[in-house]
Amino acid sequence: MATSASNYKKTYPISWEQLHRDSKALAWRLLGHDPFKGIIAITRGGLVPAAIIARELDIHLVDTICISSYNWKDKKGNAEMLKTFEGDGEGWLLIDDLVDTGRTAQIVREMVPKAHFATVYAKPAGRPAVDTYITEVSQDTWILFPWDTESQFVTPLVGQDKK
Numbered sequence: 402m403a404t405s406a407s408n409y410k411k412t413y414p415i416s417w418e419q420l421h422r423d424s425k426a427l428a429w430r431l432l433g434h435d436p437f438k439g440i441i442a443i444t445r446g447g448l449v450p451a452a453i454i455a456r457e458l459d460i461h462l463v464d465t466i467c468i469s470s471y472n473w474k475d476k477k478g479n480a481e482m483l484k485t486f487e488g489d490g491e492g493w494l495l496i497d498d499l500v501d502t503g504r505t506a507q508i509v510r511e512m513v514p515k516a517h518f519a520t521v522y523a524k525p526a527g528r529p530a531v532d533t534y535i536t537e538v539s540q541d542t543w544i545l546f547p548w549d550t551e552s553q554f555v556t557p558l559v560g561q562d563k564k
């Protein structure tokens with residue numbers, strides 16, 4: 402994500418089950434498309450959805466585009482391209498978990514302009530950059546992916562009142 406947590410007003414927690422269900426829904430939608438040569442997963446968020454979609458579409462050829470956005474999230478630096486992809490992406494399916502501001506999408510689109518770009522979740526600012534997505538989420542929502550979170554104890558409501 403290219404913006405800081407302070408820009409978000411809501412959270413949207415996603416369980417492993419829901420992520421699996423939403424990724425399968427994306428695979429269903431892509432089933433109508435001509436068969437793909439392979440999948441390009443955008444690291445790291447695209448890795449899990451790519452695995453689920455590869456299974457559903459019976460795709461065994463999986464490559465990556467590796468981007469690190471440290472120092473980039475608050476627009477303080479540039480995204481670091483750790484691994485690119487050979488070719489223009491024609492016939493390939495490009496997968497990410499989320500398109501938020503669309504900055505990542507812009508970079509990968511320039512690299513593989515002919516790939517079909519699909520994400521599980523999409524926010525309005527980035528939505529025009531993707532060809533297929535499943536769930537739209539508002540721009541001010543922070544999506545809590547299952548790999549970024551864990552269950553923990555929370556104080557009962559009454560206890561919170563006594564603080």
Ligand SMILES: O=P(O)(O)OC[C@H]1O[C@H](OP(=O)(O)OP(=O)(O)O)[C@H](O)[C@@H]1O
Pocket residue numbers: 402403404443444445446447468469470497498499500501502503504505506527
């Ligand atoms: O549309 P954008 O504003 O560019 O945001 C979307 C990108 O942000 C997330 O990656 P992140 O930078 O958190 O890296 P990670 O997947 O390695 O955790 C997500 O996986 C997308 O690649």
